[in-house]
Amino acid sequence: MTVAMDADKLNIEPNLGAPDDFYEALIEMHRDLTPQQSQLVNAKLILLLANHVGDLTVLREAMAHARDGVAGA
Amino acid sequence: MAVDYQKLELAYARCAEQKTDAPVRRPVIVVGAGPVGLSAAIDLAQHGVPVVVLDDDSKLSFGSRAICFAKRTLEIWDRLGVAQRMVDKGVSWNVGKVYFQDELVYTFNLLAEAGHRRPAFINLQQYYCEGFLYEHAAALRNVELRWKNKVVAVEQTVDGVELVVETPEGRYGMQAQYVVACDGSRSSIRRVLGLESKGRVFSDRFLIADVRMKADFPAERWFWFDPPFHRNQSTLLHMQPDNVWRIDFQLGCEADPDEEKRPEKVIPRIRALLGDDAKFDLEWVSVYTFACLRMDAFRHGRVIFAGDAAHCVSPFGARGANSGVQDADNLAWKLALVLASKAPEALLDTYATEREYAADENLRNSTRSTDFITPKSEVSRTFRDAVLKLAKEHAFARRLVNSGRLSTPTTLVASTLNTPDDEPFAGAMMPGAPAADAPVRVAGEPAWFLAHTGGSFVAVVFSDSGTLGADVASDLGSLAHAAIPVRTLVVVPKGVASQPQTGYTVVEDAEGMLAQRFDAREGTCYLLRPDQHVCARWRRVDAARLRGAVARATCNA
Numbered sequence: 001m002t003v004a005m006d007a008d009k010l011n012i013e014p015n016l017g018a019p020d021d022f023y024e025a026l027i028e029m030h031r032d033l034t035p036q037q038s039q040l041v042n043a044k045l046i047l048l049l050a051n052h053v054g055d056l057t058v059l060r061e062a063m064a065h066a067r068d069g070v071a072g073a
Numbered sequence: 074m075a076v077d078y079q080k081l082e083l084a085y086a087r088c089a090e091q092k093t094d095a096p097v098r099r100p101v102i103v104v105g106a107g108p109v110g111l112s113a114a115i116d117l118a119q120h121g122v123p124v125v126v127l128d129d130d131s132k133l134s135f136g137s138r139a140i141c142f143a144k145r146t147l148e149i150w151d152r153l154g155v156a157q158r159m160v161d162k163g164v165s166w167n168v169g170k171v172y173f174q175d176e177l178v179y180t181f182n183l184l185a186e187a188g189h190r191r192p193a194f195i196n197l198q199q200y201y202c203e204g205f206l207y208e209h210a211a212a213l214r215n216v217e218l219r220w221k222n223k224v225v226a227v228e229q230t231v232d233g234v235e236l237v238v239e240t241p242e243g244r245y246g247m248q249a250q251y252v253v254a255c256d257g258s259r260s261s262i263r264r265v266l267g268l269e270s271k272g273r274v275f276s277d278r279f280l281i282a283d284v285r286m287k288a289d290f291p292a293e294r295w296f297w298f299d300p301p302f303h304r305n306q307s308t309l310l311h312m313q314p315d316n317v318w319r320i321d322f323q324l325g326c327e328a329d330p331d332e333e334k335r336p337e338k339v340i341p342r343i344r345a346l347l348g349d350d351a352k353f354d355l356e357w358v359s360v361y362t363f364a365c366l367r368m369d370a371f372r373h374g375r376v377i378f379a380g381d382a383a384h385c386v387s388p389f390g391a392r393g394a395n396s397g398v399q400d401a402d403n404l405a406w407k408l409a410l411v412l413a414s415k416a417p418e419a420l421l422d423t424y425a426t427e428r429e430y431a432a433d434e435n436l437r438n439s440t441r442s443t444d445f446i447t448p449k450s451e452v453s454r455t456f457r458d459a460v461l462k463l464a465k466e467h468a469f470a471r472r473l474v475n476s477g478r479l480s481t482p483t484t485l486v487a488s489t490l491n492t493p494d495d496e497p498f499a500g501a502m503m504p505g506a507p508a509a510d511a512p513v514r515v516a517g518e519p520a521w522f523l524a525h526t527g528g529s530f531v532a533v534v535f536s537d538s539g540t541l542g543a544d545v546a547s548d549l550g551s552l553a554h555a556a557i558p559v560r561t562l563v564v565v566p567k568g569v570a571s572q573p574q575t576g577y578t579v580v581e582d583a584e585g586m587l588a589q590r591f592d593a594r595e596g597t598c599y600l601l602r603p604d605q606h607v608c609a610r611w612r613r614v615d616a617a618r619l620r621g622a623v624a625r626a627t628c629n630a
Contacts, residue, residue, distance in 0.1 A: 012467050019472040020441055023460075027444060030452045038452035069462060 010061040078204030083131045085221040090238075090245045098233065099125050100412050102249040104224055104262055106130075108139070108199065109380030109397035110255035111206035114216050115153045116405030119528070120603075122412055123215040125247075127238060129223035129261070133207060136357045137198035137283050140313055141391035144184070145482040145507060147191040148605070149402045152527040156191070158205045163195030164312045169294040171476050173461035175301050179471045183479060188586040189510050190521040194391070194479070196292075196313050202394075227252070227265050229374045251408060252376045255397070258366075260382035266373060270385065272366035273440065277447045278324040279388075280360050282339050285317050286353035296476040298446075298461055302345035307446050307476075310346075317356055320346065321388075323447065330360040363387045365440045367432050371400075372425040379404060384432040389442035389477035392435040399482060400428050406603035410627055415557055419628040423490055431483035438478040445475035482507045485606060492600075492609035492622040500592040508605045511587040513564075513580040516573060522587055523605060525578060530559040530623055531601045534614055535593040539565040539572060539579050541614075548616030550576050557623055559600070564593070602626055 016022050029045075030038045050059055089097055103114045106128035114124045142159065150156035167184040170177060183193035210216045225244070226237035236247040254262035263270065295310040297303070306323035313319055322342055324333055332338060339358055344351060367384040371377065380397030404424045410416035448454035463470035484506040485491070491504035502509060510523045526533070532549060534541070541549065541563065552559040553576065561577035567585045582588055591599060591610075600609040600622050609622035624630040 012469060014469040014472050016469065016472065020438070020475065020478070023445070023456075023473050023475070024441055026456060027453050030450060033450075033452070035451045038450070042452070065463075065467075068466075 008055055008057050010058050010065070012065070076204060078133050078200040079135055081133055081204065083128075083133070083207075083218070083220040085131060085241055086219075087242065088217070088219055088222075088245075090247055091240070091242065096246060096248050099123070099247065099249040101125075101251050101253060101408065102127060102234075102236065102247060103253045103255060104128075105254070105256035105260075105380075105382070106203070106207065106218060106220075107134070107255060107257060107380070107397075108202055108206060108394050109401050110253070111203065111210050112149070112153065112398045113253050113255060113379060113401035113405060115155070115206065115210050115213065116401055117409060118210070118213045118215045119153065120405055120409035121215075122409050123217075125217045125219060125249075126210070127219050127222040127224060127236075129221065129256075131220040133203040134199040136281075136359060137200070137313060137317065137319065139199045139202070139391070139394035140196045140311060140319055141194050141395075141480075142197055142202065143391060143395045143480040143482075144189065144191045144193050145480075146395045146398045147195065148507075148510065148523055149398055151190070151524065152402075152605070153209070155205055155209045159197055159202060160191065160195055162201055162205075162314055163197035164292045164314055165192035165195050166292045166294065166312070167193040168291075169296065169476070169479075171464075171474055172295070172297040172300060173458075173464070174299050176465060178461055178464045178474065181471075188512050188584055190512075190523065191510070194294075196311055196319075198313055198315075198317070199394070201314070224256075224261060225265070227262060227376065229376065234375045250375065250412065253404065253408075254376060254378045254382045255380045255401070256382050258381040258385050260378070262376065263368070263378065263382055266376065268368060268373065270366040270368045270383070272364060272385075272436065274364040274366075275362060275387065275443060275447070276326040277443075278326065278328040278330060278333070278360055278362055280322040280324055280328075280333055280339065280342070280358070282320045282322070282343055282358050283313070283317050283356040284320065284343060284353040285315070285356045286347075286351065287316060288318060288347075288351075290318075298457075298476070300346075303342065308346065309476075318353075324360070328360070333360050334358050363443075365436050365443070367429070367436060370425055371428055371432075372421055377404060377408075377421065377424065379428075383428070384436065386435050386439035387443040388439075389446060390435075390439045390479050391477070392439050392480045395480040396431060396435045399431065400424075402604045403428055410557065416627040416629060423488065423628065427485045427488050427490075430485065430487065434483050435480075442475050442477045446477075488608075490602070490608055490626040490628075492618075492625055494610065496612045498592050498610060500590060502591045502599070502607055502610070504607050504609060506607050508599075508601050508607055509590045511590055512583045513587065514583045515578065515580050517570075519583065520580065522580065525562055525580060526601050527603060527605045529603050530557065530626070532559050532561045532614070532619055533564060533591075533599040533601060534561060535564045535588060535591070535595065535597040537566055537569070537595045539563055539569055539574075541574075541577070545614050545616075546576065549614070549619075552616060552619060552623075553577075555620070555623075557627055557629075559619060559623060564588070600626070 309321040379400035
């Protein structure tokens, strides 16, 4: 199913062709890493994906969704 | 009167081989009288093959064990004539709910569309399943069940297998053309042949508590991640017949299995879930671990492995017993053709390749579920919880939640038995797929499509009028009398009266679903294998191509 969307809006519709394959690859990426190393790898992954997305409006929207429901310490 | 299948004592009796020195050569010996062995024995017998079943015990399953039987398994048991009892006794369900901490995250329906005879799942204690299969098998003339008969030695000769069987009265020898090993995860046949089942062993322990109680929970699968009543672990709740409820608690790696089985330990866990006032009796308690394993090859000469003996999965997804019954479904018709000298032994290799492929799919799914449910690292746990947090609001995250990818049959896309399409088709009914069911009418009476397929090859021909041309009818008539017969089933559109015809059955596509599910037009023709998998399809009937596809599907090409 293709969902019509605005280029400057975050796509939150299901968009992963093979969700279980993706999730397995994501966890596999962290194999044998310490928690600290994992945090670094995650940060690099986010930066790579952010660069791919490019549009700051979209990125800000994603950040808001990610922060939603997580209270500050 | 209801039979208590857990207490049923299946009597040992002296057999022919013990009474005479002259060895009798059996076509097939099935080892193991569990759901897989009994399904294989019934299927073989109904294909006309005499079967001896050996089991080292004199009891059926103790405890409810495998409780979830999937739609495809029920369809196979329909073909064997045993499903109705299972469905009548079982609890049918389609809906699952997933909770994270104290919130419902989402609800899924495993059978969202109408027009199927069987539900996505039934829950039924394994002892009922085995009891019903046992009674069906015992009533068949060409099935002989031997209890307290333990195989202690196996030797393959040039043209057969020799077994040494231990009984309460000592040992005796047996000979068979083929042995089907359905003797479970600790298969003794596998061990005596020095073969291994390899893979990942998981260290998390789980507690099964079956409780008997009156409760008004719906017939749904409820799964909790990190619930308030069982912090940091998962819990699963399932309804079974006779007011029995399966509660499955994840215990972690450190749990002491003997300690965790004590009622003083189990009852507070259940009270935390059900409330302090809940009235219940403990029916069965078990602490288990699991492994995801498979043998490198399911066929070793004349010994063929099926079910847990060949492959083991984690319980998440109900892929163990279900895939084992599908092994039996795949093997029986092939073995029957080989024994009748209508197909070469190479057909048995396709049992192995097709079911190894299916086992890989089941292992992949059950391993992924296990990794989601029991994260193995801090970062894995963080991602898991992030997915669950997002899932409540975002549909995309729901697709990543994995509380068990529940058993569906494997589409054997890469099978060499398939004839590739030479014209475009839409939909799921590609060569290798198990045929979908749909409501039909036969002579005006409501019926089900799948009930008219299976057991032999079937050519399904879609025809707007229901009357085949004289040439086509004569071609199909000759196929019906071939060495490997092909029955013809003609499907007419809704509203066209299905007139009985000589030589073929006519079914009316009662809701139009059959044409839709098979992307059929006037003249479309599907060839279904005896196990109801699609193996070829065309846009017009052509007897020569049908003959070619049957030859290909039986390794006779």
